[in-house]
Amino acid sequence: MNQVIIPHDDLARITYSDAWSTTPGPKGLEHTTSTPRETFSVKFDVLEGGTIEVFGGIRPTPNSTVKVQSLYSIDGGYPFTYDAPWAAVSSSVRQFFNTSLSARSHQLFVCANRVADDMPYYLDYIQINNTVSASSNPSSAVPSSTDTSPISTPLSHSSPDITAIVGGAVGGFFTLVVLALVLFFLRRRKSQKLDAENYAQGYMHNAHNLAATVLDITNEASRSVQVTPFIQRQTSTTRDMVSKNASSNSIAASQVASTSAIFDPDGAIRLGTRQLIRSQDIQPAY
Numbered sequence: 001m002n003q004v005i006i007p008h009d010d011l012a013r014i015t016y017s018d019a020w021s022t023t024p025g026p027k028g029l030e031h032t033t034s035t036p037r038e039t040f041s042v043k044f045d046v047l048e049g050g051t052i053e054v055f056g057g058i059r060p061t062p063n064s065t066v067k068v069q070s071l072y073s074i075d076g077g078y079p080f081t082y083d084a085p086w087a088a089v090s091s092s093v094r095q096f097f098n099t100s101l102s103a104r105s106h107q108l109f110v111c112a113n114r115v116a117d118d119m120p121y122y123l124d125y126i127q128i129n130n131t132v133s134a135s136s137n138p139s140s141a142v143p144s145s146t147d148t149s150p151i152s153t154p155l156s157h158s159s160p161d162i163t164a165i166v167g168g169a170v171g172g173f174f175t176l177v178v179l180a181l182v183l184f185f186l187r188r189r190k191s192q193k194l195d196a197e198n199y200a201q202g203y204m205h206n207a208h209n210l211a212a213t214v215l216d217i218t219n220e221a222s223r224s225v226q227v228t229p230f231i232q233r234q235t236s237t238t239r240d241m242v243s244k245n246a247s248s249n250s251i252a253a254s255q256v257a258s259t260s261a262i263f264d265p266d267g268a269i270r271l272g273t274r275q276l277i278r279s280q281d282i283q284p285a286y
Helices: 162-224 236-258
Strands: 002-007 014-016 021-025 028-033 038-045 050-058 069-074 080-083 089-101 105-114 121-123 125-130 261-263 269-271 274-277
Touching (some): 002 038, 050 105
Antiparallel strands (some): 002 125, 014 038, 021 028, 050 121, 050 125, 269 274
């Protein structure tokens, strides 16, 4: 097995955030921080099936009020959480272990998530284990017994910045507010357009119904009117005149019928005293 040790002061490979410093440890100097959320990252290369381990000291003071918690993530993946014990350890202990890394370059991100002035985080060194044969690879990628409780928020590729996180959250909130306002006005505009269309359709429908009603009334009126042919009524005057004429004709006829024909000596036929026909006027029939 090929082992590569990266000490805490290898600044060519390890990049620290601002609030880190060096302090004497059991085996020399160590990098330490007592500021929460401070980070460091390290780049390394492994062979197929390689592993990585992180070692650091645990030295709480008698008046320690917090329990150190650190987070570890490979290539920005899901982080592992390590909660340090309360008891002080004189030498460095393994705080992180990861197995079965692929044969390529990787980057480890570490965050001192929960620390205090009386309980700082210590980094001693990082160890890379490259296996020569694939048969000697570890069978599982299980961290140490104390780092099996993951947290819900993965680490970033860059050092966490509270200001950037808060700014991003505020920016996201205002973006959601703007989107909500835009959607509200678009829906309101669409609703007003639909109301106008519905009003126009209702107006046209009412006009159509009114026209149909007027047409029905007109047709009903035309059917109720009856054309009666003109018949001249006989007035009482007309009836009297007809009756008088009929009586006159009847009287004249009766007078003619009752008048005797008288032949005068001169050969004329008289009807009563009036001479109507002279005998010489009568032509014999041959």
